Amino acid sequence: MAELQMLLEEEIPAGRSAxxxxxxxxxxxxxxxxxxxxxxxxxxxxxxxxKNYTTQSLASVAYLINTLANNVLQMLDIQASHTSLLLFL
Structure with a gap:
């Protein structure tokens, strides 16, 4: 649960801000x-x-998008596993 909280309160907002x-x-x-x-x-x-600035800038944006997308997917995975646990209780 702490991991989900960290993603929701820190990682995802920080990634969006970046x-x-x-x-x-x-x-x-x-x-x-x-x-x-x-x-x-x-x-x-x-x-x-x-051209060099463009390449560097696009690589940086792609990295940020990838990191944010991975954090969102991780959040969804955690929420899905919590939901499935609640269904079995």
Whole structure:
């Protein structure tokens, strides 16, 4: 039961918050990349930097989504096992 409480009160809200924060960070990265590309005399280098930031950002978001999804699935598994125990009582 403590594990379920931890997931509901800490892990899932923290994961959701991190995902929302990453949305804001992605907007900042996009603004930086656009500005950097427009101002850069070396467009090829600016484009390569943008590709790197994009790859890193997408990997970070995918990791956050995966972690949050795993926590939600774990929560559902715990709730399902508790429900089935109650049915047998």
């Amino acid at each position: 995902l929302l924060d990453s949305f804001t960070n992605l907007e900042r990265v996009a603004e930086y990349c656009e500005s950097n590309y427009v101002q850069s005399p070396d467009k090829h280098r600016a484009l390569e930097e943008t």
